[in-house]
Amino acid sequence: MASIARRPDGTYRPRYRDATGKEHARHFKRKVDAQRWLDEVTASIVTGQYVDPAAGKITFRSFFDDWSQRQVWAAGTVTHMNLVARSVTFADVPLKAVRGSHVEAWVKAMHTDGLAPLTIANRFTAVRTIFRAAVRDRRITSDPTADVSRPPKKPSSREQHIEVPTLEDVSKLLAVTDPRMRAYVGVCAFGGLRLGEASAVRVDAIDFLKRTLRVERQVQYKPGFGAEVKDPKHGSKREVFIADELAEMLARHIAEHGTSAEGWLFYNGAGRPLPPSTVDSWWQRTVKAAGVAGLHIHGLRHFYASGLIAAGCDVVTVQRALGHARPSLTLDVYSHLWPTAEDRTRKASAAMLRDVLARSADSLRTEVVS
Incomplete structure (x- = not known):
């Protein structure tokens, strides 16, 4: 009527x-x-x-709080989306009053704060998802991000930088680290495991005869619950072809330090896998002692990837070794790749490990003589 x-x-x-x-x-x-x-x-x-004119009076923050409770998300996605929702500069603006200019100002603020292009692009995509949900829910008639150019995910060639430790850096880390964590450095630097994946290595995941390491789980921090063991991120379950020297390092670790009752290689006093906070504390002490303070533990994964690439491994080989869901993700991070096979992957890792161990041995002999 x-x-x-x-x-x-x-x-x-x-x-x-x-x-x-x-x-x-x-x-x-x-x-x-x-x-x-x-x-x-x-x-x-x-x-x-x-759309009811009154529906858009709800603020961005209030809509997200209500909408997010109905979403079925993995723990990592929950953390990411909450972080993004807290980061916007228009959280308390009514949905119907948010304009493209608000979004542009937020994107510019992130750039000014020095956030990486990929981080900015991912946050923008998350906010666009929220606004599109508001449109579907008949809260607003249109998405204010629709006319805003999506930020590029890749930095320019001048901005792009991957933190890759040198052979000397990894040698120093192995020399100064806690003996119980030497194999931890090994699986990250010579197996390409992420922090959470390395913390979740169990003895039954290692096939010493075939020289393989199965990545089947990860340790992840869940707000309000602490560390928990769960499946690795999508597409990350994989079998890593390890060098003979890494297999020997793992065998030596088990012989000297044992495993927990459940078979974890790296565990705390309660017999549970090391939580991220414990690993971070150990890592900060280790990089300081090695004289490479500021190096992130993820740099060991880059070290592994760069070694494979330098040895001629193709993009698919590197993708599978790192557990990337798609080759495009590997190409987003690493540039020049060449054809190879599994044995060359193992050979490349072995060459890196032998060089690092030789440098470590030379360093120890020099200290003894002096």
């Missing part, structure tokens, strides 16, 4: 009722403007595009 009434003051008052029976009205000086508004509303109702 819709109508237009002329008021005593000469203005026109169009009104209509929505599907719930709620009445809506506005005032215009000209009847033609009142009729245009009423026609637009009627058309949106007929086409199923109608």
Whole structure:
């Protein structure tokens, strides 16, 4: 039901009722403007595009808090989305009042703060997902990010930088680290495991005869629950072809330090896998002692990848060794790749490990002589 009434003051008052029976009205000086508004509303109702004007009064923050509770997300996605929602500069702005300029200012602020292009692009995508959900939920008529250019994921050639430790750096790390964590450095630097994957290595995942290491799980921090063991990120389950020297390092670790009752190689006093906080504390002490403070443990994974690439491994080989879901992800991080096979992957890792061990032995002999 819709109508237009002329008021005593000469203005026109169009009104209509929505599907719930709620009445809506506005005032215009000209009847033609009142009729245009009423026609637009009627058309949106007929086409199923109608949005209650009051629905968009909810703030971005409030909508996200409500909407996110209904989503089925992995723990990592929950953490990421909550971080993104807290980072926007328009969290307390009503949804219907958010403009493309708000989004552009937020993107510019992240760039000014020095965030990596990939981080900015991922956060932008997350916010676009939230606004599109608001459109589907009939909270707003359009997505304010639609007219904003998506930030590039890749930095320019001048900005792009991958933190890759040198052979000397890895040699120093092996020399100064806690003996119980030497094999931890090994599986990261010569097996390409992520921190959480290395923490979740069990003895039954190692095939010493075939010289393989199965990556089947990871340790991840879950807010409010602490560390938990779960499946690795999508596409990351894999079998790593390890060098003879790494297999020997792991065997020596088991012989000298044992495993937990459940078979974990790296565990705490309770027999559980090392939580990320414990690993981070150990790592900070280790890089400081090695004189490479500031090096992130993920740099060991880059060290492994760069060694494979330098030895001529093709993109698919490196992708599988690192547990990337798609070759494109590998190419996003690493550039020049050449054809290879499994034996060359193992050979490349062996060559790196032998060189590092030789440097470590030379360093120890020099210290003894002096």
